Amino acid sequence: MSEQKLQSQTVQTTGHAWDGDLQEYNNPLPVWWVYTFYATVIFALVYWTLYPSWPLGKGWIGGVSNITYVNSEGETKTHSWNTRALLLADLNKAAVTQKPYFDKVAAMPYEQIAQDPDMSGFIISAGKSLFAENCAACHQAGGQGVIGFFPNLTDDDWLYGGSYEKIHETLLxxxxGYMPAFSEVLNGEQIDQLANYVASLSSIGHDATKATAGDVLFHSETAACYYCHTSDATGRKDIGAPNLTDNIWLWADVPAADTAEGKVAAIRGVIAGGLNKGVMPAWSGRLSPEQIKVLTVYVHELGGGQ
Incomplete structure (x- = not known):
């Protein structure tokens, strides 16, 4: 092999040597890596120029890029670019786009909204967004609720009524909800009798003798359960007293129990401890009348509206 060829294959060094023969190679970076590095430097300089970047005194370099939009009141707003301004622009763009639909919702009766295909599409879109932002934290994303805490909005069981007017009243x-703790006025045996009677109303396994005694107690002045739940135990929507005959459970987690004894125990726990947690906030003042109306139709159409 020629001397010239050997020299071309020899790895270059920096010229530094230690202990006589320990040398430092001079391997250049790959060309693609070098150009990529230069590109990132150029990108950074452009970004620092256009958008907010380095701290400067008590503020920062604001950049030359701006965001201009027209809000729902028709006013033109301009901000230096930042994520907050971008969010405001997006929100106002959505508000301006949706305003004609909200105005139409405000002017239409509920039944007409539900029958209008164009408005139905808007209700699904806007209602889903409003529900996710304001209602899903309690009632879950699909409206199925949580037994023991928040009602299921997808079935046909309504504590206060499932008509458009009643749902609107509830939102507004x-x-x-409230139920007294009967452990303060009844003994353990009586509570057990009531629990077995309530279980019998939904065809849940129970002690027939105790259920018979519970029936008498339910309709007596001692327990007086019929005041709220009515004499046939179908409940009163005017005060939110649930129907005890439909095998639909909100407060007592009966479905989670594997045995009849466990189901009766769940009912017994609610009777003994009472309820003081059925609280839903008023949305009047938090949402606009149009938004409440959209939510009313959306909740009604979840599947259980009457």
Whole structure:
């Protein structure tokens, strides 16, 4: 092999040597890596020029890029670019786009909204967004609720009524459910009798003798359960007293129990401890009348509206 070829294959060094023969190679970076590095430097300089970047005194370099938009009041707003301004622009763009639909919702009766295909599409879109932002934290994303805490909005069982008017009333003013703790006025045997009677109303396994005694107690002045739940135990929507005959459970987690004894125990726990947690806030003042109306139709159409 020629001397010239050997020299071309020899790895270059920096010229530094230690202990006589320990040398430092001079391997250049790959060309693609070098150009990529230069590109990132150029990108950074452009970004620092256009958008907010380095701290400067008590503020920062604002950049030359701006965001201009027209809000729902028709006013033109301009901000230096930042994520907050971008969010405001997006929100106002959505508000301006949706305003004609909200105005139409405000002017239409509920039944007409539900029958209008164009408005139905808007209700699904806007209602889903409003529900996710304001209602899903309690009632879950699909409206299925949580037994023991928040009602299921997808079935046909409504504590206060499932008509458009009643749902609107609930959203507007909120609700506060209450049931006294019967452990303060009844002994353990009586509570057990009531629990077995309530279980019998939904064809749940129970002690027939105790259920018979519970029937008498339910309709007596001692327990007086019929005041709220009515003599046939179908409940009263005017005060939110649930129907005890439909095998639909909100407060007592009966479905989670594997045995009849466990189901009766769940009912017994609610009777003994009472309820003071059925609280829903009033949305009047938090949402606009149009938004409440959209939510009313959306909740009604979840599947259980009457």
């Amino acid at each position: 003013g909120g609700r506060r």
